[in-house]
Amino acid sequence: MERERRLKVMGGEDVGREALDLERGGIAVLDSAGNVTWTDEAWSAGDGEGGLPRAPIGTNLLEAYRGHEDPRAQAVANGIVAVFEGKAMYFEIEHRASRESGRSYLTSVAALRGDGAGAVVVHNVVGGRATPNLRRPVDVRSTSGAPASSGIKRLTPREREVLELMAAGLDNRAIAANLRIQYTTVRGHVRSVIEKVGARSRLEAVARAYRNGWVPP
């Protein structure tokens, strides 16, 4: 039975910093020859600080990493076909398989949570050209898991009240009635809450509130 390969999760650091978007780091997919066939925006935009040297699409990453002093790069040079960065939160990438051509691309990359280690499952990596089925770069999200404690501290007392009522499931009209303020004022408070706690949506703000104990269970 083939043993599961242990791979290093390499590159940039987002430890201790909660980020909805992977600000540094990124994903580069290599073909079996080591050529970079696809990268996400974060990879392209990354400056490699604390991470690995970037290589654009079409260049051979393995050549660049062979003999590199960084053991992580050496791991890549030794046959790892997916390189991704971050402190091993959970990534899944799905590429489509082209049945018509009979060729398939990287269909699943799963990085398990760990201390910089990850297990990768690779199916039938075929390379040589950029994956045609991706119309736009994949949106990669990651969080270091660190609590966003700073978010709650930035809320005004009224905003905290609003957040509690949001967490109770009330819509804005009901919040306005409860607090005896204008509906439009509530809308402003809600927007402010979402922004200050670093959420992308109303619900995510509520989820964070519960998760971080900002509102009673």
Place this chain on the structure above:
Amino acid sequence: MSQARFARSEQQLTAPEHFALVHHGEEELREKLFDFLRPALDDPKQAIYLCGPPGWASRLLGHLETSVGRDLRSEVAERRIILGHGDPDVDQQLQNLLDPVRELCGRGFSPVRVAGPAAWDVPGYAAPEDFLWYESRVLPGIEGLPVTIMCTYDAARLPASALLYGAFETHSHTLIDGVFSESPSFLSADTYLKTRLIHLPWLEPDRGRAVSSTSEDRPARGRRSRNR
């Protein structure tokens, strides 16, 4: 409580009702939409509210006009058919639904039939988790009103997560392939937020984030079934 029936199927609904139609493609949507809304066209005591992301209400109206074989301008002019729209602010989207519906009820229409597509991950609109919150607030918002709402979920376009979390968990009933049944996965609004919404997988940092891909998915052509 008022009753609403489908034109062709035998199903009778007790309003208020909020159910999910799961269909595959526009043709089935058009057919099921007509089945649901036709009684309102035939009965001047009923009203219709169509909604969705930009352009969708008009699109649904177009489907209806095709089915009925005439334009519905007069009904729109007399506001017996109202075209609404969603909003990037999910709370506003909820009000955009409830305010006109309440207006129609206030004018004495009964039942008021509402139809609109699930706006799942529509660019510029509410994130899916907010959309789910919206869906869960619909039934409480029409409590006591003679309103029947059909949310349409296109199995040809949507991801599986929209189906489970959207269609099945926020609607007490589903209409799939002509079969109207209780949704065994339905979670009532009073428990939904704390038991499900805040624990949606893509919001949980421990489970991390999965990555979306816009890649295509089409059933393969080529090799087909052999004799069985």
Place this chain on the structure above:
Amino acid sequence: MMASSGAPAFPVPSHVALLHYGESELRDAVLGFLQLGLDRPSEALFCFGEPGVGERLLRNLESRVGRDLSPEYRAGRIVLGTANPDVDRQLENVIAPLEAFRASGFALVRFVGIVGWNAPDFPPPEDFLWFESKLNEIISGFPVIGLCPYDLARMPARAIVYGALETHPFVLSGGTLRQNPQFIAPDRYLHERLVALPWLQDDGRAALQAGGGRMGIPAGSGR
């Protein structure tokens, strides 16, 4: 339906669609299911899927139980099966091990068949649906609990409607096992439903092409 242990109480035989979101939820559900069988010598385990999937599942199980399962594997108590784009071969790859288990006298087989929708080593979706429906007939003749995981994070809605819901009498979701009102019995499914699958019709194909069949999880784009 819950057993006193908190695990679902599966009828035997049963064919169950497991709706899960992502790998970690899959592992939680499936490994627990398999481990129960591991602890009972009269039970066998059958892991099935695209090439490599069975092996990966087994490695995960080994990690969970903390030991090498090669002895059970060599003894034929754990079998790894592989999907095949030829649906008849795929069916045979399921039937043969089940018959072997029965001949060996196992009281129960825990079968996990990881679903690949439109995947290169899997039958095309319409054939796969035929396979899923056919499994109901096959499983009825064996002491099997068949779990078919459908990953909500990866699959399109139609895989859930036509696959998970219409071909499985039971659905396991969120830890709760429920009878499935959308299930269509094989005799009707094969003759009425399959031939009418939307994407096999002209307007259905157009619908897919128009929709692009987006899959995947929410990205919150446009905000």
